[in-house]
Amino acid sequence: MALLEVRDLAIAFGGLKAVDGVSFSVEKGEVFAIIGPNGAGKSTIFNLISRFYDPSAGSIRFEGREITGLAAHEIAPLGIARTFQNIELFDHSTVLQNLLMGRHAHRRTSWIEDLLFLPRVRREERLHRRRVEEVIEFLELEAHRNKLIAGLPYGVRKVVEIGRALATGPKLLLLDEPASGLSVEETQDVAFWIEDMQKDMGLTILMVEHDMNLVARVSNRVLAVANGRPLAMGTPAEVQGHPAVIEAYLGTAAVSKVSA
Amino acid sequence: MRFIFKTSYDRDIDLFEDGWHRARIAALLAVLVALPFLLGEYYLAEATNLLIWSLAGMGLMLLVGHSGQVSLGHAAFLAIGAYTDAALMHCGLPWPVAFAAAGLVSGLFGALVAIPAIRMSGIYLAIATLALFVLVEEAVILAEPITGGIGGIMAPPIQLFGISFERYGALANFYWLCLGVVAAVTLAYANLLRSPTGRAFMAVRDSEVSARALGINVARTKTLAFGLSCAATGLAGSLMGHFLGFFNYEAFSIFISINLLLVVTIGGLGFIQGAFLGAILIAAVPQVLSILRDVSGIDTSGYPGLETVVFAAILIGFIIYEPMGLYGRWLKIRTFFDLFPLCRRDMFRRQKSYLKTERMR
Numbered sequence: 001m002a003l004l005e006v007r008d009l010a011i012a013f014g015g016l017k018a019v020d021g022v023s024f025s026v027e028k029g030e031v032f033a034i035i036g037p038n039g040a041g042k043s044t045i046f047n048l049i050s051r052f053y054d055p056s057a058g059s060i061r062f063e064g065r066e067i068t069g070l071a072a073h074e075i076a077p078l079g080i081a082r083t084f085q086n087i088e089l090f091d092h093s094t095v096l097q098n099l100l101m102g103r104h105a106h107r108r109t110s111w112i113e114d115l116l117f118l119p120r121v122r123r124e125e126r127l128h129r130r131r132v133e134e135v136i137e138f139l140e141l142e143a144h145r146n147k148l149i150a151g152l153p154y155g156v157r158k159v160v161e162i163g164r165a166l167a168t169g170p171k172l173l174l175l176d177e178p179a180s181g182l183s184v185e186e187t188q189d190v191a192f193w194i195e196d197m198q199k200d201m202g203l204t205i206l207m208v209e210h211d212m213n214l215v216a217r218v219s220n221r222v223l224a225v226a227n228g229r230p231l232a233m234g235t236p237a238e239v240q241g242h243p244a245v246i247e248a249y250l251g252t253a254a255v256s257k258v259s260a
Numbered sequence: 261m262r263f264i265f266k267t268s269y270d271r272d273i274d275l276f277e278d279g280w281h282r283a284r285i286a287a288l289l290a291v292l293v294a295l296p297f298l299l300g301e302y303y304l305a306e307a308t309n310l311l312i313w314s315l316a317g318m319g320l321m322l323l324v325g326h327s328g329q330v331s332l333g334h335a336a337f338l339a340i341g342a343y344t345d346a347a348l349m350h351c352g353l354p355w356p357v358a359f360a361a362a363g364l365v366s367g368l369f370g371a372l373v374a375i376p377a378i379r380m381s382g383i384y385l386a387i388a389t390l391a392l393f394v395l396v397e398e399a400v401i402l403a404e405p406i407t408g409g410i411g412g413i414m415a416p417p418i419q420l421f422g423i424s425f426e427r428y429g430a431l432a433n434f435y436w437l438c439l440g441v442v443a444a445v446t447l448a449y450a451n452l453l454r455s456p457t458g459r460a461f462m463a464v465r466d467s468e469v470s471a472r473a474l475g476i477n478v479a480r481t482k483t484l485a486f487g488l489s490c491a492a493t494g495l496a497g498s499l500m501g502h503f504l505g506f507f508n509y510e511a512f513s514i515f516i517s518i519n520l521l522l523v524v525t526i527g528g529l530g531f532i533q534g535a536f537l538g539a540i541l542i543a544a545v546p547q548v549l550s551i552l553r554d555v556s557g558i559d560t561s562g563y564p565g566l567e568t569v570v571f572a573a574i575l576i577g578f579i580i581y582e583p584m585g586l587y588g589r590w591l592k593i594r595t596f597f598d599l600f601p602l603c604r605r606d607m608f609r610r611q612k613s614y615l616k617t618e619r620m621r
């Protein structure tokens with residue numbers, strides 16, 4: 001059984017069919033990439049899986065369980081974590097606090113216990129810290145641990161967001177353009193981390209990415225979409241060479257040249 | 261320059277970052293406890309009032325500074341606290357019970373109000389809470405058998421174990437009582453901020469989208485923040501009632517709401533310390549003005565709006581020059597000396613945020 005199974009997914013905003021009949025399934029332990037030109041509906045697919053949007057048709061199954069009936073905040077406890085294309089961190093908190101906020105799905109104490117800071121709260125806090133420190137070590141964020149997000153450079157924020165998602169202890173990690181805006185070296189780091197998360201941590205990763213070098217390097221399978229519809233699916237090489245994909249990219253490139 | 265070496269997670273979890281910090285807080289507490297021996301009647305009453313305002317300020321700070329919601333109606337919760345306390349004591353209940361009930365009733369009412377209110381934010385929430393305030397004010401006037409209507413009501417004197425805590429007869433005792441309450445609430449507030457509940461509040465404040473993606477139930481979190489905020493304000497209302505001795509609906513006017521909002525914004529949004537600093541400033545302005553008047557010999561009694569003008573000028577000044585408030589200013593000064601000579605000018609400048617186009621609401 002696939003870890004994530006998306007079938008005939010569709011949603012429209014007004015008249016615009018942002019996602020229109022997309023099906024794919026992500027196997028456990030796989031790195032699965034979604035590619036496509038701007039406005040293809042990639043982020044919308046993520047927002048549907050995160051339950052920010054209600055699909056007009058189709059189903060999303062995680063570990064065999066239908067999740068389209070759940071609320072957005074019920075997704076993280078299942079073991080699905082995500083990052084955002086445009087970085088949504090808690091700007092007025094430190095890196096450490098941001099990562100600790102990632103532990104929310106694992107909290108066991110009530111607000112009354114928290115107000116009194118009973119011994120159990122401290123025990124739980126130690127546990128959360130230990131997990132968060134592992135993430136800090138893995139992503140080499142030590143130097144930034146106690147800095148406010150608001151003062152961090154873009155590249156570091158991007159990494160902190162991956163860290164916050166990792167801190168939730170996910171089974172499935174959704175990365176929306178993890179390398180966009182990063183330098184060549186930073187993109188290299190992201191590639192290494194994705195490989196480590198897959199091989200050492202046993203994570204399954206669903207990723208949206210424009211950088212085809214990164215996609216070709218880390219992903220096992222690729223789905224190409226355009227205008228909300230699936231174009232091709234297969235190994236990175238197969239999809240990159242697919243006539244429909246080439247046409248979709250050339251087409252938008254040509255259009256953007258004309259309009260520019 | 262001072263270094264703090266953290267050798268275990270507990271160092272980060274503890275309330276005090278080191279022995280020096282603990283000693284400073286202990287010294288502050290000692291001075292506060294000794295205050296009745298150091299001050300005369302007039303200034304001790306001012307200090308008591310300041311404690312009560314700090315308590316109400318902490319209530320609003322939790323809402324505005326830590327969960328990112330605004331309220332122009334917090335005077336209503338002061339009123340609910342004050343009237344609940346007085347009414348129950350008139351029924352013969354002892355003060356501790358009436359006091360706890362004041363917090364509970366205000367908190368529950370706040371949580372109830374939150375259910376529709378949390379769908380709104382910003383100016384809409386401000387207007388909705390303002391409407392709520394008007395509603396409560398009318399209800400207070402109409403519910404004459406309980407509240408005394410326009411005529412007002414007396415807060416019965418507090419007697420515990422045969423000791424009087426009456427504001428006029430035993431001011432020192434009443435001061436210590438207020439100090440105890442404020443210390444307990446401050447501790448609970450600090451506990452909240454170092455635990456998952458407080459982090460959830462701040463998460464909702466900074467990015468609702470992320471909060472939801474991390475498994476935080478935004479509606480529930482905001483409702484809880486409202487409830488706790490109103491409970492603390494209700495406790496302050498109860499003490500305020502006893503401080504005034506006799507009060508009617510005018511004691512909890514819209515200006516009290518606005519002053520509370522001034523306390524938290526001038527003090528520094530998002531810091532417990534800000535509630536105290538803001539309360540001190542608000543209490544100090546009239547004092548300083550009257551001292552200036554005495555010293556300069558200028559008769560300002562012909563300008564009754566002077567205080568309001570000074571408040572407004574201070575607020576505008578802070579919003580333009582120091583959005584982090586008094587406590588933020590203090591943090592900057594302290595960081596400067598802690599890091600001396602390594603401080604950079606742009607240390608606290610905010611990085612430009614990138615691309616917020618995809619933000620969902």
Ligand SMILES: Nc1ncnc2c1ncn2[C@@H]1O[C@H](COP(=O)(O)OP(=O)(O)OP(=O)(O)O)[C@@H](O)[C@H]1O
Nearest residue numbers: 013016018036037038039040041042043044045085
């Ligand atoms: N909340 C929304 N309301 C209306 N239209 C939307 C909304 N979200 C997305 N869209 C539209 O749906 C289409 C797909 O958007 P989406 O963000 O999924 O594209 P994308 O593939 O992620 O593109 P990019 O590579 O630029 O990130 C776009 O035309 C976008 O304008």
Ligand SMILES: [Mg+2]
Nearest residue numbers: 042043044085
């Ligand atoms: Mg996108």
